[in-house]
Structure formats: C-alpha cells, structure tokens
Amino acid sequence: MQEMLRVENLTKRFGGLIALDEISLDVKKGIITMLIGPNGSGKTTLINCVTGFYNPDKGKVTFDGKIITNWPPHRIYELGLVRTFQIPQPFQKLTVLENLLTAYRGHPGEGFLKAPFRRSWMKEEEKATEMAFRFLEILDLDHMWDHPASNLSGGQMKLVEAGRAIMSGAKMILMDEPAAGLYPKLAQELFYYLTEMKNKLGVTFLIVEHRLELILDYIDHVYAMARGRIVSEGEPDKVLDDPIVIESYLGG
Numbered sequence: 001m002q003e004m005l006r007v008e009n010l011t012k013r014f015g016g017l018i019a020l021d022e023i024s025l026d027v028k029k030g031i032i033t034m035l036i037g038p039n040g041s042g043k044t045t046l047i048n049c050v051t052g053f054y055n056p057d058k059g060k061v062t063f064d065g066k067i068i069t070n071w072p073p074h075r076i077y078e079l080g081l082v083r084t085f086q087i088p089q090p091f092q093k094l095t096v097l098e099n100l101l102t103a104y105r106g107h108p109g110e111g112f113l114k115a116p117f118r119r120s121w122m123k124e125e126e127k128a129t130e131m132a133f134r135f136l137e138i139l140d141l142d143h144m145w146d147h148p149a150s151n152l153s154g155g156q157m158k159l160v161e162a163g164r165a166i167m168s169g170a171k172m173i174l175m176d177e178p179a180a181g182l183y184p185k186l187a188q189e190l191f192y193y194l195t196e197m198k199n200k201l202g203v204t205f206l207i208v209e210h211r212l213e214l215i216l217d218y219i220d221h222v223y224a225m226a227r228g229r230i231v232s233e234g235e236p237d238k239v240l241d242d243p244i245v246i247e248s249y250l251g252g
C-alpha cells in the first residue's frame with residue numbers, strides 16, 4: 001500500500017522541552033490511521049508540525065510525494081492535506097448544505113469523486129450541490145440539509161467538518177480529538193461514519209485520540225506516542241495490549 005503522508009525524524013523543542021523526539025510514521029492511502037497517547041505526549045504538536053502551523057527543528061514531512069517541510073499552512077491545505085477545526089461561530093447560522101458548499105473549491109479533477117461529476121454541461125454550483133448531497137447521504141445528514149448547523153449534535157457537527165474537508169478537495173483529513181466531549185457510544189457512531197467515508201469515498205484519515213477505549217476494531221492502524229516518541233505501532237488489538245502503552249497511560 002502506498003503512503004499518503006510520511007514523517008521522518010521529526011523533532012520539535014519548546015525551550016528546554018523536547019515535545020517531539022525523532023518521530024517517524026507513515027499514513028497509508030485509503031485507510032484510517034489513529035495516533036494515540038496520553039495528554040501532553042506531543043500529538044497536537046505533531047499535527048501542528050505536519051500542517052505547517054509550527055516549523056519543526058529537524059526532520060522531514062512528505063505528503064503525496066511532495067516534501068512539504070516548513071511550507072505555510074495555506075499551501076499545505078491547497079495541496080489537499082486538510083485539518084478540521086471546529087466550525088467557527090458564523091457558520092452556526094448557515095444550513096448544513098451551505099456549510100458544505102462554502103468549503104467547495106471547485107478544483108476539477110482534484111480530490112475525491114472525480115468520475116461521477118465529470119459532466120461538463122453542469123454548472124459549478126450544480127456540481128457542488130450534487131457532491132454535497134452525496135456526502136450528506138453517506139453521513140446520514142441529508143434529511144437535515146436545510147437545518148441551521150446550530151441544530152446539530154456535537155457528533156453531527158464533526159461529520160459536517162469532515163464533509164467540509166472533502167468538499168474542499170482534501171486528499172487526506174486530519175482530525176485532532178474529534179470525539180472530545182462525546183459519550184463513548186456517540187464517539188463510536190462518529191467513527192462509524194468516518195469509516196463509511198473511507199469505504200465509500202476512499203478518504204485517508206489520521207485521527208488523534210487520547211482515550212484508549214475509543215480504539216476500535218475498524219481502525220486500520222495505530223501509532224502510540226508517549227513523551228514525544230512513538231512507543232508502539234500496529235493493529236489496534238496489538239497496540240492496546242502492549243505493556244509499554246498501558247504503562248505510559250498509568251504513568252502520565
């Protein structure tokens with residue numbers, strides 16, 4: 001399987017603190033990779049370095065075959081490595097459909113779902129709307145298309161964020177603790193729909209999570225961090241049972 005994102009020997013210091021200590025990892029195309037680790041282990045710092053919000057002190061980041069180390073965030077976003085943020089306040093008033101449409105960048109031939117939208121006679125807006133409805137169906141949100149985003153539950157809001165990311169032409173979606181504040185059952189539902197996006201659209205995901213109980217069977221690959229290092233890697237069951245992972249949680 002081909003990798004979408006490759007991180008090599010990434011190091012980030014804050015004064016005397018080594019937040020990332022020679023981190024290397026691969027995110028393969030079309031699967032869900034999860035990055036776990038206790039609070040303070042460096043997960044968000046890693047995401048910040050990968051997406052250009054921080055410059056690493058050392059190391060290399062390659063996305064879709066291009067070296068993107070030290071690129072500014074907007075260029076990395078334009079390349080299709082998209083990080084979801086909480087929908088800012090103004091979007092709460094927009095409908096679910098409008099939230100997706102405002103993310104559309106109209107890059108023909110880029111991102112997901114090129115084939116069904118090749119009809120050249122279609123106006124851009126029609127294409128975007130058809131695309132948005134297709135995504136909303138997959139996320140079971142099509143019946144809420146004309147509701148304001150403020151009507152959505154926390155989990156549904158996260159799905160709209162993921163929908164906005166694919167509308168923007170993302171090749172890979174990065175989510176930092178999307179299940180924060182959700183009860184385990186709702187968190188599992190959220191991950192179920194992200195899996196649907198993976199299966200039906202071929203989206204590549206890197207999902208950061210600190211709760212061990214949310215590592216699920218249908219997550220494909222897990223990396224575990226502790227104190228700025230990768231301490232374990234592999235299939236979910238294997239990583240969950242790894243004494244080093246358990247100890248890192250108990251210790252910190």
Ligand SMILES: Nc1ncnc2c1ncn2[C@@H]1O[C@H](COP(=O)(O)OP(=O)(O)O)[C@@H](O)[C@H]1O
Pocket residue numbers: 014017019037038039040041042043044045046
């Ligand atoms: N901007 C910053 N300035 C100084 N220290 C930081 C900064 N960002 C993160 N850190 C420190 O780096 C370490 C890793 O933090 P973080 O990446 O947020 O961990 P996680 O996301 O795994 O909880 C922590 O000790 C944190 O206090």
Ligand SMILES: [Mg+2]
Pocket residue numbers: 043044045176
């Ligand atoms: Mg964090």
